[in-house]
Amino acid sequence: MSSKQKLIMLPGPTNVSDRVMRAMLKPVINHRGDAFRELYKGVQGKTKHLFQTQGEVIVFSSSGTGGVEAAVLNLIRPGDVAVVPVFGEFSARLAEEVELAGGTAVKVASEFGTAPSLEELSKAMDKVGKVKALFLVHNETSTGVAVPYVREACRMAKAHGAFAVVDAISSLGGYAIPVDEWGVDICITGSQKCVAAPPGLALLSISGGVVDFLKKDPPKTRYFDIPRYLEYGSRGETPFTPALPLFYALDEALSELLEEGFTRRVQRHDEMSALLYDGVARMGLKAVASPQVRSKTVVATFYPAGVDDAAFRKALSHDHDIVVAGGFGPFAGKVFRIGCMGQVNAEYVDRTLKAVAETLKMPKPA
Amino acid sequence: MSSKQKLIMLPGPTNVSDRVMRAMLKPVINHRGDAFRELYKGVQGKTKHLFQTQGEVIVFSSSGTGGVEAAVLNLIRPGDVAVVPVFGEFSARLAEEVELAGGTAVKVASEFGTAPSLEELSKAMDKVGKVKALFLVHNETSTGVAVPYVREACRMAKAHGAFAVVDAISSLGGYAIPVDEWGVDICITGSQKCVAAPPGLALLSISGGVVDFLKKDPPKTRYFDIPRYLEYGSRGETPFTPALPLFYALDEALSELLEEGFTRRVQRHDEMSALLYDGVARMGLKAVASPQVRSKTVVATFYPAGVDDAAFRKALSHDHDIVVAGGFGPFAGKVFRIGCMGQVNAEYVDRTLKAVAETLKMPKPA
Numbered sequence: 001m002s003s004k005q006k007l008i009m010l011p012g013p014t015n016v017s018d019r020v021m022r023a024m025l026k027p028v029i030n031h032r033g034d035a036f037r038e039l040y041k042g043v044q045g046k047t048k049h050l051f052q053t054q055g056e057v058i059v060f061s062s063s064g065t066g067g068v069e070a071a072v073l074n075l076i077r078p079g080d081v082a083v084v085p086v087f088g089e090f091s092a093r094l095a096e097e098v099e100l101a102g103g104t105a106v107k108v109a110s111e112f113g114t115a116p117s118l119e120e121l122s123k124a125m126d127k128v129g130k131v132k133a134l135f136l137v138h139n140e141t142s143t144g145v146a147v148p149y150v151r152e153a154c155r156m157a158k159a160h161g162a163f164a165v166v167d168a169i170s171s172l173g174g175y176a177i178p179v180d181e182w183g184v185d186i187c188i189t190g191s192q193k194c195v196a197a198p199p200g201l202a203l204l205s206i207s208g209g210v211v212d213f214l215k216k217d218p219p220k221t222r223y224f225d226i227p228r229y230l231e232y233g234s235r236g237e238t239p240f241t242p243a244l245p246l247f248y249a250l251d252e253a254l255s256e257l258l259e260e261g262f263t264r265r266v267q268r269h270d271e272m273s274a275l276l277y278d279g280v281a282r283m284g285l286k287a288v289a290s291p292q293v294r295s296k297t298v299v300a301t302f303y304p305a306g307v308d309d310a311a312f313r314k315a316l317s318h319d320h321d322i323v324v325a326g327g328f329g330p331f332a333g334k335v336f337r338i339g340c341m342g343q344v345n346a347e348y349v350d351r352t353l354k355a356v357a358e359t360l361k362m363p364k365p366a
Numbered sequence: 367m368s369s370k371q372k373l374i375m376l377p378g379p380t381n382v383s384d385r386v387m388r389a390m391l392k393p394v395i396n397h398r399g400d401a402f403r404e405l406y407k408g409v410q411g412k413t414k415h416l417f418q419t420q421g422e423v424i425v426f427s428s429s430g431t432g433g434v435e436a437a438v439l440n441l442i443r444p445g446d447v448a449v450v451p452v453f454g455e456f457s458a459r460l461a462e463e464v465e466l467a468g469g470t471a472v473k474v475a476s477e478f479g480t481a482p483s484l485e486e487l488s489k490a491m492d493k494v495g496k497v498k499a500l501f502l503v504h505n506e507t508s509t510g511v512a513v514p515y516v517r518e519a520c521r522m523a524k525a526h527g528a529f530a531v532v533d534a535i536s537s538l539g540g541y542a543i544p545v546d547e548w549g550v551d552i553c554i555t556g557s558q559k560c561v562a563a564p565p566g567l568a569l570l571s572i573s574g575g576v577v578d579f580l581k582k583d584p585p586k587t588r589y590f591d592i593p594r595y596l597e598y599g600s601r602g603e604t605p606f607t608p609a610l611p612l613f614y615a616l617d618e619a620l621s622e623l624l625e626e627g628f629t630r631r632v633q634r635h636d637e638m639s640a641l642l643y644d645g646v647a648r649m650g651l652k653a654v655a656s657p658q659v660r661s662k663t664v665v666a667t668f669y670p671a672g673v674d675d676a677a678f679r680k681a682l683s684h685d686h687d688i689v690v691a692g693g694f695g696p697f698a699g700k701v702f703r704i705g706c707m708g709q710v711n712a713e714y715v716d717r718t719l720k721a722v723a724e725t726l727k728m729p730k731p732a
Contacts, residue, residue, distance in 0.1 A: 005393040013394050024390045024611055027371040028379050030689050061566055062428055062589060065606040069589045100586045192607065200427055200566060200609025220466045223428060223435045240431040241558065243566025243609060245390055323396050
């Protein structure tokens with residue numbers, strides 16, 4: 001195994017600063033003692049800034065997928081109907097989660113590389129009538145598509161008496177999603193994306209409406225039992241043993257984010273993604289996403305004819321120490337994805353574009 | 367928050383060596399690349415040594431409770447009946463998990479400080495008839511009680527055509543539980559107990575019988591979907607983003623364990639717990655557990671009359687830099703618990719016993 005830190009231009013995990021890495025070396029402490037309560041209360045406060053909320057927040061010791069499962073298991077009961085826009089791998093998974101929980105997922109599908117329109121969502125909701133929840137993936141990591149209508153979709157869900165859940169795992173921090181203002185009932189993000197901490201934690205905001213609902217109708221999960229996390233969270237604890245080193249790192253990464261300034265971090269993602277899209281276009285490459293729905297955090301690009309995905313990424317890693325991701329599902333082998341997240345800066349972007357351009361000139365396989 | 371590392375004599379998390387802590391600083395890598403596959407295959411191999419199995423193993427990015435929930439959600443279907451010995455907080459939770467999953471938990475209860483007898487288990491199984499699974503907590507972290515009949519209970523479960531699940535979260539590594547030889551279908555442990563890694567990972571062994579059952583009857587959970595983990599695991603991956611720094615640390619902690627030797631580590635737990643029980647007895651303190659069921663990894667002891675739990679533990683931490691745990695449930699305020707796990711050695715035990723003796727001499731509150 002290489003012990004060298006490569007430049008991680010993945011759609012997560014992403015580069016973590018030395019300062020955040022070193023925070024993991026802080027002392028082992030009792031998670032039922034004052035030191036942990038102080039740590040977790042700090043994390044809660046900073047997480048509220050991230051979600052721009054006065055409401056509740058939770059940190060699960062799980063990946064982002066665990067956070068999504070938590071949202072589904074807490075809101076969906078057998079027989080419930082949810083509307084799920086499906087336009088990539090992660091939104092398809094969300095629809096499956098709803099079905100696993102005994103609900104019906106009404107899928108509003110669009111081709112990979114696009115997103116369903118707000119009108120199509122509206123029609124689906126009207127048709128269903130009694131919608132329990134809208135589950136919206138904001139940013140499809142698999143295709144580099146971000147929907148431009150989170151606020152409007154949440155308003156629509158509210159008008160139908162439905163909960164609005166937004167999977168912002170690969171976007172929050174690169175985008176602002178003010179959950180109180182926009183009426184997001186549960187918003188989910190991961191530690192290892194725009195927050196630039198190591199992987200292993202899921203961050204959630206929880207609206208008052210969800211709290212009230214769960215008081216009357218508690219969920220059937222324990223590990224992801226939101227009311228239990230809120231109860232423990234009110235005194236600065238988690239119900240189950242927290243992944244302590246990751247909490248230390250998250251605390252430091254959130255401090256780093258707030259020191260930079262939330263608005264500035266979002267702007268930086270605007271700027272860096274614009275440079276990346278410009279750069280790949282100048283190489284004559286075609287982005288997967290149509291221009292109106294291009295993600296700022298994942299730049300997915302079709303390979304030119306004849307480029308071998310595995311050979312390209314291997315050369316990029318071996319010769320340039322830069323790691324990018326391949327394509328998902330129908331795009332496997334046809335697409336590469338550059339992450340534009342967290343610590344991304346002009347130097348990283350420049351290095352990446354130069355290395356991609358050089359590597360694409362490789363002799364093609366016969 | 368103190369930045370000093372105290373001596374952690376908790377029943378988890380426990381002291382982590384510098385070597386294991388520093389492993390968390392290894393480079394961020396793509397969890398879909400060769401470097402991670404190499405890492406995880408190494409972890410799988412060492413985890414098989416820990417469980418003494420030729421079968422399958424899984425590592426979840428979750429606490430031990432997540433691992434227990436995984437066992438329940440994968441085996442229990444609505445209407446199933448499970449037998450659950452209940453003799454403390456964690457076994458009570460296990461029974462609740464079964465009920466949450468739609469099953470019926472037939473509880474075989476005993477007073478805290480004791481464990482139900484094998485005969486009582488046998489009677490309960492006979493009475494139920496069609497038992498889907500036995501869920502046995504090996505070591506009740508809440509009371510310092512370890513059941514002495516894991517092997518026999520598993521044999522009994524088999525004779526009833528039931529799966530045998532053993533929660534060995536706070537015991538495996540301090541005890542040997544050879545899962546193949548003893549017929550344990552799912553055994554669960556945590557990273558932060560006798561394995562002496564940081565918290566945040568659950569380790570499970572999975573029998574061929576469980577694999578076959580799940581092929582016919584897949585579970586309704588995604589985050590804890592055992593077949594999905596086995597499928598990805600066969601190529602050295604996890605289905606969802608792994609908590610990478612914790613995998614690095616676990617790998618190092620398991621290396622440390624295997625270098626010491628599994629048998630030697632178990633012996634060390636024998637020896638150190640004997641010293642602790644002797645020491646508290648010499649102070650005139652009464653252990654919670656009756657002698658036949660005393661845990662080697664958690665030494666739970668009643669306070670002498672008049673000792674204030676919070677004041678005692680605060681003084682121990684403040685004056686001696688030693689952290690022990692308080693009591694659970696009915697024992698809250700009446701009991702303190704010393705962890706005897708992982709890196710525990712004669713010096714730690716000696717320091718702890720001296721500090722406890724000195725602190726108990728504190729002036730009592732009026």
